[in-house]
Every structure is written in structure tokens, then in C-alpha cells.
Amino acid sequence: xxxxxxxxxxxxTGITIGSIYAMVGLGFTIIYNATGIINFAQGxxxxxxxxxxxxxxxxxxxxxxxxxxxxxxxxxxxxAAFERVAIYPLKKPKVLILIIITLAGSIVFKGAAMLLxxxxxxxxxxxxxxxPIVILGATILxxxxxxxxxxxxxxxxxxxxxxxxxxxxxxxxxSINPVAASLVGINVKRIVLLSFAMSAGIGAxxxxxxxxxxxxxxxxxxxxxxxxxxxxxxxxxxxxxxAVIAGLLIGVIESFGAGFISSEYKDAxxxxxxxxxxxxxxxxxxxxxxxxxxxxx
Amino acid sequence: xxxxxxxxxxxxxxAAAVLPLGLKDPYYLGILVFIGIFSIATMGLNxxxxxxxxxxxxxxxxxxxxxxxxxxLTAKYNVHFLxxxxxxxxxxxxxxxVIGIACLRLKGHYLAVATxxxxxxxFICLNAAVGFTGGPSGLAGxxxxxxxxxxxxxxxxxYYLVWAVFILLFILTANIINSRSGRALRCLHSSEIxxxxxxxxVTKLKxxxxxxxxxxxxxxxxLYGHSVTFISPQSSDLMFSVKLLTMIVVGGMGNLWxxxxxxxxxxxxxxxxxxxxxxxxxxxxxxxxxIVMFLPDGLMGGFEALGNKIIRKVRARGRG
Numbered sequence: 373x374x375x376x377x378x379x380x381x382x383x384x385t386g387i388t389i390g391s392i393y394a395m396v397g398l399g400f401t402i403i404y405n406a407t408g409i410i411n412f413a414q415g416x417x418x419x420x421x422x423x424x425x426x427x428x429x430x431x432x433x434x435x436x437x438x439x440x441x442x443x444x445x446x447x448x449x450x451x452a453a454f455e456r457v458a459i460y461p462l463k464k465p466k467v468l469i470l471i472i473i474t475l476a477g478s479i480v481f482k483g484a485a486m487l488l489x490x491x492x493x494x495x496x497x498x499x500x501x502x503x504p505i506v507i508l509g510a511t512i513l514x515x516x517x518x519x520x521x522x523x524x525x526x527x528x529x530x531x532x533x534x535x536x537x538x539x540x541x542x543x544x545x546x547s548i549n550p551v552a553a554s555l556v557g558i559n560v561k562r563i564v565l566l567s568f569a570m571s572a573g574i575g576a577x578x579x580x581x582x583x584x585x586x587x588x589x590x591x592x593x594x595x596x597x598x599x600x601x602x603x604x605x606x607x608x609x610x611x612x613x614x615a616v617i618a619g620l621l622i623g624v625i626e627s628f629g630a631g632f633i634s635s636e637y638k639d640a641x642x643x644x645x646x647x648x649x650x651x652x653x654x655x656x657x658x659x660x661x662x663x664x665x666x667x668x669x
Numbered sequence: 670x671x672x673x674x675x676x677x678x679x680x681x682x683x684a685a686a687v688l689p690l691g692l693k694d695p696y697y698l699g700i701l702v703f704i705g706i707f708s709i710a711t712m713g714l715n716x717x718x719x720x721x722x723x724x725x726x727x728x729x730x731x732x733x734x735x736x737x738x739x740x741x742l743t744a745k746y747n748v749h750f751l752x753x754x755x756x757x758x759x760x761x762x763x764x765x766x767v768i769g770i771a772c773l774r775l776k777g778h779y780l781a782v783a784t785x786x787x788x789x790x791x792f793i794c795l796n797a798a799v800g801f802t803g804g805p806s807g808l809a810g811x812x813x814x815x816x817x818x819x820x821x822x823x824x825x826x827x828y829y830l831v832w833a834v835f836i837l838l839f840i841l842t843a844n845i846i847n848s849r850s851g852r853a854l855r856c857l858h859s860s861e862i863x864x865x866x867x868x869x870x871v872t873k874l875k876x877x878x879x880x881x882x883x884x885x886x887x888x889x890x891x892l893y894g895h896s897v898t899f900i901s902p903q904s905s906d907l908m909f910s911v912k913l914l915t916m917i918v919v920g921g922m923g924n925l926w927x928x929x930x931x932x933x934x935x936x937x938x939x940x941x942x943x944x945x946x947x948x949x950x951x952x953x954x955x956x957x958x959x960i961v962m963f964l965p966d967g968l969m970g971g972f973e974a975l976g977n978k979i980i981r982k983v984r985a986r987g988r989g
Contacts, residue, residue: 410778410781410782412781458958458962461962462962467778468718468722468724469961469965471724471778471781472724472914472918472957472961473958473961473962475726475911475914475957476954476955476957476958476961477954477958478954479908479911479950479951479953479954479957480950480951480954480955480958481954482950482954483948483949483950483951483952483953483954484951486947486950486951487947487948487951594907595789598782598785598786598789601782602786605779605782634797636793636796636797637793637794637797639789639793640789640790640793640794640797643786643787643789643790643793644790646782646783646786647771647783647786647787647790650771650772650779650783651771
């Protein structure tokens with residue numbers, strides 16, 4: 373393989389995996405904007421999406437598109453239920469308590485997945501064949517195109533939702549100032565519920581698309597969540613566009629790191645980037661310094 | 670007053686000293702050793718969480734650093750225990766200091782995630798550096814602790830070592846809490862802005878507490894490594910950080926005895942439930958969730974509230 377095709381290969385891999393991080397990062401961003409909470413259970417929604425999909429298609433033999441829609445719906449409901457059970461009843465909680473609650477939620481999800489599906493690793497058939505497409509000496513799986521396509525669809529839907537629908541605008545209003553939003557008649561509690569449901573759904577879609585390539589097991593969530601969080605922070609916490617760009621960037625950095633430096637340390641590379649960003653520029657690449665000051669806890 | 674304040678610890682010390690004499694089964698002795706080790710680790714984390722109001726999801730990393738540092742030095746390089754211990758403390762404190770400077774300027778969520786990332790990085794490196802740490806299969810053959818020719822080579826001796834270390838650290842921690850810095854810490858917990866306005870150097874104080882709590886975790890790790898003579902990355906993964914956190918939350922944040930109670934309960938629980946292993950995750954998660962939601966001050970906080978209620982009732986009856 374020539375160096376060029378190698379570089380292109382790493383770029384493809386990076387963008388594929390980066391799309392997943394971007395989607396997880398978007399999930400963080402949506403909940404953060406609506407509530408100011410960092411949802412430590414975000415990665416578990418990705419895991420649950422993959423696992424539910426495996427269960428629906430491999431055990432119940434549902435066709436792929438039906439399974440996809442149903443899995444996303446199921447995980448969306450789980451996300452909403454989590455908000456109702458664990459977040460909704462709290463009155464004026466401290467950040468420390470919120471962190472512990474979402475962390476506890478993530479462990480419950482992980483434990484439940486282990487009880488339901490055991491510790492095995494599960495795979496899914498690729499959406500449209502496994503014959504790789506060759507471009508300039510590098511190969512790309514059709515499934516990778518599906519992942520990138522789903523990311524594009526999610527971004528387009530979110531852009532439409534936040535800019536052209538009443539509900540989306542209400543949600544943005546909440547992220548700017550919840551008190552003012554409730555004064556103009558927006559039901560803030562319902563927006564919080566919606567934010568959890570939405571990011572659970574997006575996480576699930578990412579998990580379903582990802583599973584055919586990397587397989588899925590009960591304890592995948594934490595690291596995926598952490599990488600998604602890297603994306604959210606690098607993009608400037610609360611900035612959706614930033615999260616997507618940063619997610620792709622982290623995917624590419626990681627892929628090149630694994631290719632040229634060491635594959636054993638590839639997970640540490642992304643986390644190292646996170647630490648450096650937190651150290652040098654906590655507001656991320658897209659967020660202004662002023663914005664980050666306003667959103668501090 | 671001084672006697673009254675130190676009475677619980679004195680009673681506890683006496684109980685701890687007598688307890689193993691009545692125990693014939695080495696199994697229970699082993700469990701008590703673990704409770705002591707976890708109590709030491711939670712004490713540091715409690716100082717950070719309960720008093721300084723900062724969260725760390727990466728304390729397993731410091732625990733592992735401590736265990737691996739003395740483990741490697743004594744087992745591989747034949748260094749004596751005491752110099753190895755000093756090296757372990759210095760290394761952990763230095764790493765914690767750098768991380769603390771980086772992370773503690775950040776607040777709330779950022780700090781939690783940054784420490785989580787540090788924990789994961791250490792975990793990944795311990796797994797990947799096979800030639801140095803033994804990788805996933807761990808480091809075996811850690812010798813028993815030897816100080817000045819005296820070897821703590823049985824569970825019985827080790828028990829006394831662990832609980833002696835615990836009591837020393839407890840006295841140290843209690844003194845810190847009741848000192849000027851302790852008051853500054855509590856002030857920090859209620860309001861950082863107010864603390865800064867009172868002339869407290871907030872960042873410096875937070876970093877100091879973070880480093881101290883990391884050293885506690887490292888000491889616990891050292892004791893763990895030498896007591897089981899084996900350490901693997903598995904015993905210091907994210908779940909271990911979460912376990913330490915759960916112990917504190919269950920026992921009571923901001924209450925030194927709370928950490929001990931939590932450590933004891935959550936060490937005994939898996940021993941009592943035989944099928945515990947499969948349910949471990951879901952049980953820990955549920956306990957954490959329920960306690961945080963309904964009893965945010967933990968069991969010790971609950972006991973205190975209950976005790977105050979009874980005292981008030983009794984007094985009211987006495988008057989009426």
C-alpha cells in the first residue's frame with residue numbers, strides 16, 4: 373500500500389468512527405443545552421441501540437428497517453423514562469448530585485444489559501452488503517457510508533428542528549434562559565424530557581449503525597460516551613456544529629494515531645486530546661471565551 | 670471536650686484491636702483487611718467530595734499507581750519497601766498535582782470528565798505496557814511489606830498494619846478538617862465565590878486536597894498490592910472509581926465515619942450474596958441512584974437526622 377492510499381484509508385476509518393463520536397457528542401450537546409447536565413449515561417444509549425437492534429433482528433427476525441425504527445423508538449422511550457424517574461423528581465439539585473445520578477443511571481443500564489444479553493459480543497449483518505468499495509487504493513465499507521449518511525441525516529433533521537419548528541425554537545430559548553423561556557409560556561420540564569428522549573434516540577441510531585462494523589457488548593458504552601464527550605467539549609460545550617466537527621476530527625486523529633503511532637494506545641490518544649483541550653482552551657475550538665464563562669458551573 | 674471529640678475513634682480503635690483475637694476464620698480477617706484498605710481510599714476521596722465539594726471519577730488511577738509503583742519496585746527491582754513507598758507517594762503526588770492544576774480550574778462537570786479521562790488513560794496504559802507492567806495478566810509475586818526487618822507476612826499482622834495506618838490517617842484527616850484549612854474547605858463547598866472573597870486561594874486549596882486524596886488512594890493501593898501479592902489493571906478500572914464513590918455516597922458525604930460505614934457495607938454485601946457477581950453492576954447502580962435521590966447525606970446523615978429527631982421528641986416530652 374502506498375503512503376497516499378494509506379493516508380486515505382486512515383482518513384476513511386477516521387471519518388467513519390468520527391461520525392459516531394459526532395452523534396454521541398450531539399446527544400451530550402442537546403441535553404446540556406436544555407438542562408445544563410452532562411449525561412454520563414449517553415454512551416449507554418449507543419450500546420442499548422445496538423443491543424436492542426440485535427435482539428429485534430436476530431431473535432425476533434424483524435426486517436432491518438423495521439428493526440431500526442423500533443430500536444430507536446425503544447431507546448428513546450428508555451431515555452425519556454430515565455429523565456422522568458431520576459431527573460424530574462429532583463428539586464434544585466447540585467452539580468455533584470446530578471453527576472452521580474447520571475453515572476448511576478449508566479451503571480444500571482450497563483448492568484441491565486449484562487443481565488439481559490450476557491457478556492457475549494454481538495454482531496449485526498451489514499445494511500447493504502460487505503463488498504468494500506475501492507477508492508485510490510483505499511477501501512471503504514458500504515456500512516461506513518451508511519454511518520456517514522445517518523450522521524448527515526441527523527444533522528439535517530436537527531438543523532430543521534431547531535431553526536424552523538416552534539418546539540425547536542422553544543428548546544433553543546430554554547438553553548439561553550430557562551426562566552425567561554417559562555415566562556413566555558414554554559413548558560421547560562417538557563423540554564427537558566424531550567431533550568433526553570432526543571439524545572437517547574440519536575445515540576441509539578449511532579449504535580445501530582456502528583454495530584455491524586465493530587460488534588457490540590454490554591460494556592462498550594462508557595468509552596464511546598467519553599469520546600463523544602471529548603467531541604462535545606472540543607467543539608465548545610453546547611455548540612452542536614462544533615460537536616460534529618470535533619467528533620470527526622477526533623475520529624481522524626485517533627485513526628492516524630492508531631495507524632502511525634500505536635493501536636494499543638489509540639483510546640488514550642483521544643482522551644489525551646481532551647485533557648490538552650481542557651488545559652489550554654476549555655471553551656473548545658468553536659466556543660468563544662465569553663460563552664464558556666457564562667455556562668460555567 | 671477533647672475527650673468527647675476523640676471518644677468515637679478511641680472506642681473504634683479498641684474494637685479494631687480486639688476484634689481479630691476473637692476471629693478464628695482467616696476468611697473474615699481477609700475481609701476486614703479489605704474494609705480497612707477501602708476505608709483509607711474513601712477517606713481521601715471523602716475529603717475531596719464531602720468537604721471540598723469536588724468530584725473525582727479517576728481515583729482508581731491513583732490507587733493503581735500506588736500499587737504498581739511499590740509492586741514493581743519491590744518485586745522487579747528488589748528495592749526495600751520504605752524507599753519504594755516514598756517513591757510511590759512522590760510519583761502519585763506529582764502526577765496528581767499536574768492533573769489537579771489542569772483540572773481544578775474547571776468546575777463541576779468538566780472536572781468529573783477530566784478525572785474520568787485520566788483514569789481511563791492510566792487503565793489503557795497499564796494494559797498496553799505489557800513489558801513493563803505485565804499488561805492485562807497483571808503483576809504477580811509482590812513480596813510482603815517489610816519494615817526494619819519486621820515482615821507483615823500473615824493476614825493477622827497485616828490486619829493491624831492496615832488499621833493502624835487507617836487510625837493515623839483518620840487523626841490526620843480529622844485535624845485537617847478542624848483546622849483553618851478545613852474551615853476554608855467547607856467554605857469552598859458552600860460557595861466558591863464567597864470563599865474567594867474571604868481571601869481563600871481557591872485553586873491552591875483544591876489542588877492541595879486533590880493531591881492529598883490521591884496520596885490516600887495510593888496508600889490504599891500499596892496496601893492492597895502487598896496484601897494480595899498481585900495487582901492487575903482490572904482491579905483499578907472505572908468501576909472501582911465508581912465503587913469508591915458509592916461507598917462514600919452510601920455512608921455519607923462529608924462524614925469521615927460515613928466512608929468507613931460505606932466501605933464496610935459494600936465490601937460485606939458481595940460476600941453475603943452468593944449470586945452477587947452477575948448482579949454487581951445493577952446493584953451498585955441502583956444503590957447509588959436510590960441513596961442520592963432519597964438520602965443525599967447518606968446513612969450517617971440519616972442516622973444523625975433520626976437521632977436529632979428522637980432527642981428533640983424526648984426533650985419535648987420532658988418539658989411537657
